[in-house]
Amino acid sequence: MAFLSSLVNGLSLGSIYAIIALGYTMVYGIAKMLNFAHGDVIMVGAYIAFCGAQYWGLPPVMCVLTAMLVCTVLGVTIERLAYRPLRQATSLAVLITAIGMSYLLQNLALQIWGANPKSFPVDLVALPGFTLFGGQLRISGVTLVTVLANIVIMAALTFFTSRTKLGKAMRCVSEDRGAAELMGISVNRTISLTFAIGSALAAIAGVLLCSAYPTLQPTTGSMPGIKAFTAAVFGGIGSIPGAMVGGLLLGIIEILSRAYISTELADAIVFAVLIVVLLVKPTGLLGKQVREKV
Amino acid sequence: MNEDKRRQRTKMVTYPSGAVIPERDLGKSPVLECSHLGIEFGGLKAVEDFNLVLGRTEIAGLIGPNGAGKTTIFNLLTKVYQPTHGSVLIDGLDTQSMTVVDVSKAGVARTFQNIRLFGNMSVEDNVRIGLHNQIKYDMFTGIFRLPRYFSREKQQHEKAMELLDIFNMADLADAKAGSLPYGAQRRLEIVRALATNPKLLLLDEPAAGMNPHETEELMDNILRIRDSFQIAVLLIEHDMNLVMGICEGICVLNFGRVIAKGTPEEIQSNPVVIEAYLGKKKEAGQ
Numbered sequence: 001m002a003f004l005s006s007l008v009n010g011l012s013l014g015s016i017y018a019i020i021a022l023g024y025t026m027v028y029g030i031a032k033m034l035n036f037a038h039g040d041v042i043m044v045g046a047y048i049a050f051c052g053a054q055y056w057g058l059p060p061v062m063c064v065l066t067a068m069l070v071c072t073v074l075g076v077t078i079e080r081l082a083y084r085p086l087r088q089a090t091s092l093a094v095l096i097t098a099i100g101m102s103y104l105l106q107n108l109a110l111q112i113w114g115a116n117p118k119s120f121p122v123d124l125v126a127l128p129g130f131t132l133f134g135g136q137l138r139i140s141g142v143t144l145v146t147v148l149a150n151i152v153i154m155a156a157l158t159f160f161t162s163r164t165k166l167g168k169a170m171r172c173v174s175e176d177r178g179a180a181e182l183m184g185i186s187v188n189r190t191i192s193l194t195f196a197i198g199s200a201l202a203a204i205a206g207v208l209l210c211s212a213y214p215t216l217q218p219t220t221g222s223m224p225g226i227k228a229f230t231a232a233v234f235g236g237i238g239s240i241p242g243a244m245v246g247g248l249l250l251g252i253i254e255i256l257s258r259a260y261i262s263t264e265l266a267d268a269i270v271f272a273v274l275i276v277v278l279l280v281k282p283t284g285l286l287g288k289q290v291r292e293k294v
Numbered sequence: 295m296n297e298d299k300r301r302q303r304t305k306m307v308t309y310p311s312g313a314v315i316p317e318r319d320l321g322k323s324p325v326l327e328c329s330h331l332g333i334e335f336g337g338l339k340a341v342e343d344f345n346l347v348l349g350r351t352e353i354a355g356l357i358g359p360n361g362a363g364k365t366t367i368f369n370l371l372t373k374v375y376q377p378t379h380g381s382v383l384i385d386g387l388d389t390q391s392m393t394v395v396d397v398s399k400a401g402v403a404r405t406f407q408n409i410r411l412f413g414n415m416s417v418e419d420n421v422r423i424g425l426h427n428q429i430k431y432d433m434f435t436g437i438f439r440l441p442r443y444f445s446r447e448k449q450q451h452e453k454a455m456e457l458l459d460i461f462n463m464a465d466l467a468d469a470k471a472g473s474l475p476y477g478a479q480r481r482l483e484i485v486r487a488l489a490t491n492p493k494l495l496l497l498d499e500p501a502a503g504m505n506p507h508e509t510e511e512l513m514d515n516i517l518r519i520r521d522s523f524q525i526a527v528l529l530i531e532h533d534m535n536l537v538m539g540i541c542e543g544i545c546v547l548n549f550g551r552v553i554a555k556g557t558p559e560e561i562q563s564n565p566v567v568i569e570a571y572l573g574k575k576k577e578a579g580q
Contacts, residue, residue: 156437159437160436160437163436163447164433164436164437164443165422165426165429165430165431165436165446165447165450166433166436167436168415168419168422168423169423169426171412171414171415172412172415172423175412175413175414175415176410176412178374178410179406179410179411179412180412180423181393181394181395181398182372182374182394182398182403182404183398183403183423183424183426183486183487183490184395184398184399184424184426184427184490185395185423185426186395187395193433
C-alpha cells in the first residue's frame with residue numbers, strides 16, 4: 001500500500017511537471033528557443049493566486065483565472081520585449097537573455113513579495129479527497145485535481161494542434177518557418193500565441209504545485225522549472241505527448257527514489273536517469289529523429 | 295488540344311514604357327512591375343537593374359545559368375530578401391514596407407526549388423495551411439468547438455479537396471506529404487500555393503526531377519491553371535522544352551543582369567543567350 005501511495009504521489013507530481021514541460025516543449029518546438037524564464041512564470045502565477053486568495057478576497061476559481069490572465073500577459077510581454085528583437089540572433093544570445101529574464105523575474109518577486117516564504121492557502125483547491133482499500137490509500141483532493149487537470153489539458157492541446165486551423169499553423173511554423181510565412185502565416189503572431197498558451201498553463205501549474213507543496217518564495221519556480229525542462233528533454237523536446245510521458249515518468253521516479261532509495265539522492269537519481277536515456281536515445285523517448293540537411 | 299494551343303503563339307504588344315505583355319492583357323493593369331530592382335550581399339551584386347512587367351494572365355519564364363540570380367529574384371519578389379535598389383509593385387501596390395506575410399496576402403504564392411512541404415502533415419493539411427488566410431475562425435471557436443468551427447472546417451475541407459482535384463490528388467488527401475513520390479510532392483506544392491488565392495504564381499524549377507512524360511503533363515496543367523484561375527505565372531526552369539513550349543515572354547539572366555528579353559523565338563535565336571549558355575565560339579570557328 002505504501003508503494004501505491006507513492007505511485008499516486010508520483011503521478012501527481014509528474015502531472016505538474018508535465019504541465020510545466022508543455023510550456024518548454026511548445027516554445028522550443030515553435031520558436032526554437034529554450035525559455036528558461038518559464039519556471040519563474042510559474043512562481044509569478046502562484047504569487048498572483050496567493051494574493052487573490054489572501055489579499056483581494058477572490059473566490060478560488062477567480063484566483064486561478066486571474067493568475068492565468070496575468071501570466072499570459074507576462075509571457076507574451078516577455079516574448080515581445082526580450083525574445084522577438086533577437087529573432088535573427090544566435091541561439092546562444094537568446095539563451096542568455098532567457099536566463100537573465102529568469103533572474104529578473106525572481107528579483108522582481110523578491111522586491112514585491114519579499115524573501116520570507118509565504119504559506120500558500122491549501123484550501124484553494126478545496127475538493128474533498130477520498131480513501132480506498134478501507135482507508136489504507138488516501139487520495140487528496142489536490143492530487144485528484146492535478147491529475148485531472150493534466151489529462152484535460154493534454155486532450156485539449158492535442159485537439160488544438162491537430163484539428164484546428166491555428167494549431168496547424170503552429171505545427172507548420174515549427175516545421176518550416178520560412179515556408180509558413182510564404183503561405184501567409186504570421187510567425188510573430190504564432191509565437192506570441194505559443195507563449196500565451198504556455199504561460200497560462202504555467203499559472204495552472206503554479207497553483208497546483210503550491211497547493212501540493214505550500215511554501216511560496218521567489219525561487220519556488222526554479223527547481224520545478226529545471227525538472228520540467230528535464231522532463232521535456234526526457235520525453236523528446238518539441239513533442240506534446242513527450243512532455244506528458246516525460247513529466248509523469250520523472251515525477252514517479254523522483255517520488256519512488258525518495259521513498260525507497262534516499263531522500264537526499266532523489267534529485268541526483270532523476271538526472272542520472274535523464275543522462276542514461278539521452279545516451280541510449282538522444283532525441284528523448286518520443287522525440288523525432290532530426291534529419292540534417294546536407 | 296493543349297498541344298495545338300501551345301503552338302499558337304501569343305501576340306505580344308509593347309507598352310509605351312517599353313514593357314512587352316500579351317495582347318489579351320492590354321486593357322488590364324499589370325500584376326507585377328519591377329523597376330531597377332537590385333540587391334547586394336556585402337558588395338556582391340547578386341541582382342542588378344532588374345526590370346519586368348507581367349500581364350494579368352501572362353506565363354513568363356526566367357532562365358539563365360546556375361548562380362545567375364533567378365531564385366534571388368523570387369526571394370526579392372516575396373520579401374524574403376530586402377532589395378537594396380529599386381521597387382516591386384504587386385497589383386499596383388508598392389511592396390517596400392511589406393513583410394513576407396503581406397506579400398502573400400497581396401497575392402503572390404510560390405513553390406520551391408528544393409521542395410518545402412510540411413512533410414509531417416497530411417496532404418490535405420498542407421493545402422489547408424495555404425487556406426489559412428482564406429477561411430478564418432478564432433482560437434476560442436476552435437477550442438470550444440462552436441458551430442462556426444464545424445462549418446469553417448467543412449468549408450476548408452471542401453476547398454482543399456477541390457484544389458487537390460486539379461491534379462487528381464484527392465485520393466491522397468490523408469497521406470503524409472513527406473511520403474509522396476517526388477513528382478506528386480512538386481504538384482502538391484503548386485496546389486498549396488494556389489490555396490493562398492494568388493494573382494501571381496512563382497514556380498521555382500517545377501519540372502526538376504520529372505520525366506519527359508510528367509513534364510508534358512505539367513505543361514498542360516500550368517496552362518490549365520492559368521486559364522481557370524486567370525492568374526499570371528512566372529517560372530524558373532532549366533527544361534527548355536517547357537520554357538519554350540508554354541512561356542509567352544522570357545527573360546534571360548546571367549551574373550545578376552538581364553542579358554536578353556523576348557518571345558521564345560527571339561530568345562532561341564539571340565546570340566548573347568547562346569553565348570551565355572554554351573560559351574563563346576572560338577574565332578577560328580566563326
